[in-house]
Each structure stands twice: as structure tokens, then as C-alpha cells.
Amino acid sequence: MSQDAATEGDLRNTGMSLKHDREWDYELDRIVEEIEERDASRVGLQFPEGLKRRGPAVADDLRELCDDDVTFMLSGQPCYGACDLDTYLMRRTDVFVHFGHSPMKESDKIIYVPLFSNVDPFPILEEAVDELPDEEVGLVTTAQHMNRFDEMVAWLEERGYDVHTRRGDDRLTYEGQVLGCNYASADIDADQVLYVGGGKFHPLGLAMEHPEKKVLIADPVNNVVTVADTEKFMKQRYGAVHRAMDAEKWGVIFCTKIGQGRMEIAEEIIEDNDDAYLITMDEVTPDRLRNFDMDAFVNTGCPRITTDDGPQFHKPMLTPGEYRIAVGDEPLDSLSFDTFHGTW
Amino acid sequence: MSQDAATEGDLRNTGMSLKHDREWDYELDRIVEEIEERDASRVGLQFPEGLKRRGPAVADDLRELCDDDVTFMLSGQPCYGACDLDTYLMRRTDVFVHFGHSPMKESDKIIYVPLFSNVDPFPILEEAVDELPDEEVGLVTTAQHMNRFDEMVAWLEERGYDVHTRRGDDRLTYEGQVLGCNYASADIDADQVLYVGGGKFHPLGLAMEHPEKKVLIADPVNNVVTVADTEKFMKQRYGAVHRAMDAEKWGVIFCTKIGQGRMEIAEEIIEDNDDAYLITMDEVTPDRLRNFDMDAFVNTGCPRITTDDGPQFHKPMLTPGEYRIAVGDEPLDSLSFDTFHGTW
Numbered sequence: 001m002s003q004d005a006a007t008e009g010d011l012r013n014t015g016m017s018l019k020h021d022r023e024w025d026y027e028l029d030r031i032v033e034e035i036e037e038r039d040a041s042r043v044g045l046q047f048p049e050g051l052k053r054r055g056p057a058v059a060d061d062l063r064e065l066c067d068d069d070v071t072f073m074l075s076g077q078p079c080y081g082a083c084d085l086d087t088y089l090m091r092r093t094d095v096f097v098h099f100g101h102s103p104m105k106e107s108d109k110i111i112y113v114p115l116f117s118n119v120d121p122f123p124i125l126e127e128a129v130d131e132l133p134d135e136e137v138g139l140v141t142t143a144q145h146m147n148r149f150d151e152m153v154a155w156l157e158e159r160g161y162d163v164h165t166r167r168g169d170d171r172l173t174y175e176g177q178v179l180g181c182n183y184a185s186a187d188i189d190a191d192q193v194l195y196v197g198g199g200k201f202h203p204l205g206l207a208m209e210h211p212e213k214k215v216l217i218a219d220p221v222n223n224v225v226t227v228a229d230t231e232k233f234m235k236q237r238y239g240a241v242h243r244a245m246d247a248e249k250w251g252v253i254f255c256t257k258i259g260q261g262r263m264e265i266a267e268e269i270i271e272d273n274d275d276a277y278l279i280t281m282d283e284v285t286p287d288r289l290r291n292f293d294m295d296a297f298v299n300t301g302c303p304r305i306t307t308d309d310g311p312q313f314h315k316p317m318l319t320p321g322e323y324r325i326a327v328g329d330e331p332l333d334s335l336s337f338d339t340f341h342g343t344w
Numbered sequence: 345m346s347q348d349a350a351t352e353g354d355l356r357n358t359g360m361s362l363k364h365d366r367e368w369d370y371e372l373d374r375i376v377e378e379i380e381e382r383d384a385s386r387v388g389l390q391f392p393e394g395l396k397r398r399g400p401a402v403a404d405d406l407r408e409l410c411d412d413d414v415t416f417m418l419s420g421q422p423c424y425g426a427c428d429l430d431t432y433l434m435r436r437t438d439v440f441v442h443f444g445h446s447p448m449k450e451s452d453k454i455i456y457v458p459l460f461s462n463v464d465p466f467p468i469l470e471e472a473v474d475e476l477p478d479e480e481v482g483l484v485t486t487a488q489h490m491n492r493f494d495e496m497v498a499w500l501e502e503r504g505y506d507v508h509t510r511r512g513d514d515r516l517t518y519e520g521q522v523l524g525c526n527y528a529s530a531d532i533d534a535d536q537v538l539y540v541g542g543g544k545f546h547p548l549g550l551a552m553e554h555p556e557k558k559v560l561i562a563d564p565v566n567n568v569v570t571v572a573d574t575e576k577f578m579k580q581r582y583g584a585v586h587r588a589m590d591a592e593k594w595g596v597i598f599c600t601k602i603g604q605g606r607m608e609i610a611e612e613i614i615e616d617n618d619d620a621y622l623i624t625m626d627e628v629t630p631d632r633l634r635n636f637d638m639d640a641f642v643n644t645g646c647p648r649i650t651t652d653d654g655p656q657f658h659k660p661m662l663t664p665g666e667y668r669i670a671v672g673d674e675p676l677d678s679l680s681f682d683t684f685h686g687t688w
Contacts, residue, residue: 044624049635050635052635052636053635053636053637055621055636056593056621056636056637056638059621071611071614071622072621072622073598073622073623073624074621074622074623074624074636075623075624075625076597076623076624076625076628076632076633076636077624077625077626077632078631078632086624088600088624088626089600089624249400253420254417256432256433267415270415277399277400277403277416277418278415278416278417278418279417279418279419279420280388280417280418280419280420280421280430280432280433281419281420281421282421282432283627284420287422288420288421288422289420291393291394291396291397292396292397292399292400292418292420293396293397293400294400
């Protein structure tokens, strides 16, 4: 993932660098209770990349609270989202704790600890309302700010807004939640949507998925209000599509991660195109694809890999929709954001 | 993996670049027969890194020989050895073909296609015998030259040698075979061992594991004969051990790949050391460890990662034996090569 500092309004890069330091509630008591209740001897802990360095301290705290015979294991698998559940470690431990994301797979062995942000969203909302002229407004946020969602709705209503929210579809856990690959919670009856959260990828997807709406970004972590601008992103994507138009050999990537498997889409492409080859993998990285002698790739897995990491691959990397444009099945202006809907 | 050109006798780096181009027998007929016999509709193909670019052509050849309703899938998982079996793809296909390595796990769904080298080993053997003064000689080679093993034994015997060979232990498939992590086939009653093969890692392990023997490397691919020299390698390892001696926080890596799981060793370390944390992962890469705030790492998985890739990690990376030296449990001169024996 790119960690470049992105300029305001430039949605090409998302970043994990944060201006505010945050504290998290790891819900140690709930975890200890589960460990005791199940008489667990092996406990797996999985943290998102940005919090992996906190893992040993959390393990220390848990060791102090638990019997000596409990072994704690930290997942070293890359973890950027709810799809990155370490199923290997999960299957081999009695209790498995996944920190920082909402549930993608339910199992009574898994404890999801959401890690809600302790950053106060209201100062930045105060600035945001200056740029929300209409009475009707949609409100969406990411998992880490869900703990303040109801308060934010009430806050906006107090200021005279008619706040539209919805749960989206089965892929989403909370009302008003967006994922990097799903913006169904913004399918609401308002011309302006307020996105509260950090990062650039979510509001970008939101703006691409709902081009008829004004998407206002209120980032309580970096303390900025911006209007989502998809222009630079669109240029980058059209560039990738154009470079792939001459491709003869296509690598069609099927991602094996939970929640990312779109086999029908992958198989449809290889059935129609004799020069397309199905490649399966879990982590989709430039290194792994370098040894494949392809002219271009189509990624049916996480859209973030295609759009955020895309420029790092040695050959053009397209979404399934962009592939159809590149091979001439769809017109250029059909370019859209790649999203996952429903269940999987 | 490092692909630096290594100088002769310098065993610190192994390489995948080859001077001779090789052709391989993919055993298409055997694969097609299995596909038809099982009425398979999904077939997985897994190639080692160096041969991944041949994958699409092999898939094309198979498509021509099979019914249209058979879907071929290429594994995009990294593959450097027999441990890198793509079990995800294996479980989700009717027939799974693993090219280039001998079996690490048996299943009647898996076809192992060994990909024996077609390089003639006898010209380089002719040069090698000048440096084998004793009558008694051990002979070992890697999986890819096993097809000529009996001929090589006979060839040496014709020249008056008493050739010692053995199968090694359960981890090895063939008589005379070595793996990067197992040199039990060189436990023979001779003071000189002839290793026929490319790369630097195998003869290095061989020389480290059998320091009392002279290890002669006959590399038929790069056309060189050298005597294995462990000095530079030892210096690098002692350097890593010394740098780790001040470490407070240790990351103990348990590799989840088939054939690499040494949980007892990992658990022993974390039980004895309160500042050691168990980290589980499949691919052990510098990127994945960078987010863990440790002072040093111990790798209980593939020794090749520790010794070949070691310098690329941001903190010292030790084998379990080296860890015991670094924490003062064993004397400095106990440093040895990390090998895997028996079954797993």
C-alpha cells in the first residue's frame, strides 16, 4: 500500500500515515472472559498492518491476565481489511481475535474487536456543514467511526438536516458503513453525501459509485474537509485501459481470500478469450506477477489492489469492467469503480 | 530470493540465473490421462518461480489435448521448493499438477511432474574427478538431476571409485537426493562428497552439515567445478548472531507451510523467554516483518529464508541454533546449518 502523503483532493493515493495519534480499546476483559470460558490454550491475535507493532504489548497484557499455559500467537499475515482473516491461524487456535475490522466471516471461535477511533468527529463536522447547502444529506463512515454514528446523525439533525442513512447490503455490518469495495449504504435519496473518515480510497469509491452526488469528505484524523474529486483517478484508470488495449496475453487473477472470490467473472473472461489465463493467489503483489509472461492483468479480487497499487505492477492491471473496455466489449465511457455486492 | 551473480566459491548467494537453457518434459500425456480418468473439470498447475513464464504455454498444450469443459488454473503463489505446495488450489481442483519438485505431501489428486534436467552431467564430471583423489566418494544431487543418478554412479565406478550413496531419511524421495534443508543422504562413509547440481545453497548446507568432509561441487549448468567454502557464510552468520546479542524483544516465526512447521522449537523458545513473541505466517518476507516492533527474529521455518534472504530483513534473522548462541545458552562455536529431518 502506498504511504505517500497525498495532496488535498488528490484521490489517487490513500495513506496510512495519520496526523492524530489514536488510542484504542482492545477489549481485554471480553477476550480474557472468552479464553476462560472456552478453557483455551492457544489464542491467535490478528492486527491490521498499521497496528501490528502494538501486538506484543497487547499479548503481554493478556498474558498477565491469563493462566501461564495459554499461548498467544500473533498473525504475521498481511492485513489491510476484513477479507484478510488469517483462516490458517483461526483454524489452529481455540480463540481467534481479529482486531480493527467488522466481521467478514462468522464463527463462534472468532472475536471481532472493532477498535473504534477515539478521535472526536464534531470539530470537523462543524467545518463540513458550511459546504452542505441542501437540507437532505446522506451520512456514511468506516467501521472505526461507527461508535459515534448515532451521535453524528443526531448532531446533524439538531442543525436542521434531514439525514438519510441505510445499512447497505449483506456485505456490510452497520448502518451507514462503507467498505473500500462496497458503497451500498450511500444509495440514499439525497444529492449530497457526507463521508466521515480518513483515507482517500473510500470517498473515491463513493464518488465514483455515485457520480450524481456531491461527496464531501470530513476527515477527523487529518482535520480536513474536501470535496471528492475523481478526475485524476479517472485519468490514471483510462491510462491503464489504453496501455492494455494492445495486450495479447491476459492474466486473470482470482484472489483466494475470504470475501474476494468472484469466480464467475474470472471464468467468464477465460471462456471468451483464448489468450486469457486464470491465475489464483492470495496476496496479489507486483513480485508475484513479475514471473508471469503476460501483457496485462485483470484483477477479480480487491479493487484496492487494482487502483491503489496498480501503477506498481510491471504490466497494466485492470478491473473486470476496465478489461471489457480494453477488449472492446464496452464503450470507453462505461468506466466505473469496481465494487463487491451482496454475499459471496 | 537473491539473484545476484555469485563469484566462484562464494556460497553466500544462490542464484536462479542459468547459463544453459534447458528444456523440460512436462509429461503432458500422463496429465491428460489422469484428467480423463477422473473426468476432471478443474485442473490446477503449479510451477516453480523460474518456470512460471512457461505456464501459459503448458496450459495451451493441455487445452488442445483436453475437452473444452476443462478449466486450467495457474497457481500464482510463490514456489521455491517442495514445501510451497498450493494447498488452497489443490483442494479446489479435481487434478492438481505440481511441477519441478519431489513430493512433500502425497494425495491421489496430486500429480508430481519432476522436470528432470536435460543437461548432460558427464562433461563436468570429467573435470570433477581430477579433484577427487580418494577411492571412496559419496554422490549426491538435487531432484532435477535424479534421472541420471544411476548413470553417474556407474560412470564413477567405471573410473575405479567406490561410490557411497544412501536415501537419507523420510523427508527425501530418492536415493542420493539432497534438499536445501536436508543432507542426510550424505551421511556416508567417505571423506569426500561429490555434489552434482546448480545453485550454491545446497552445497553450502552440505559442507556445513558435514564439515569433516571435502565437498566438491560439479555444476553441469554453469559448467564449473569448485570446492565448497563455508568461510564467508560463517562470517555472515556470526555477524547476525552478534548483532542480535543485545536484542530485548524477539519475534519467533512459525511458518505455516507444509513441511516447515516446527512448533515444538518455537514454543520452547517462547516458554523460556518472556520477551519472545510467536508470529505465524506462510511467506516470510522483509515487508511482512517490518511492521513488527522486534529487535531480532528467529525463523523456525525454511533455513534458506534465514541464510539467503537474512541480510534483507530490517533486523537480525537467526536460525533456532543461532538464537541459542545469541542468548547465551550455547557457545559460539556450536554454530551449525539449520536442517529439517525425519517427517513433519
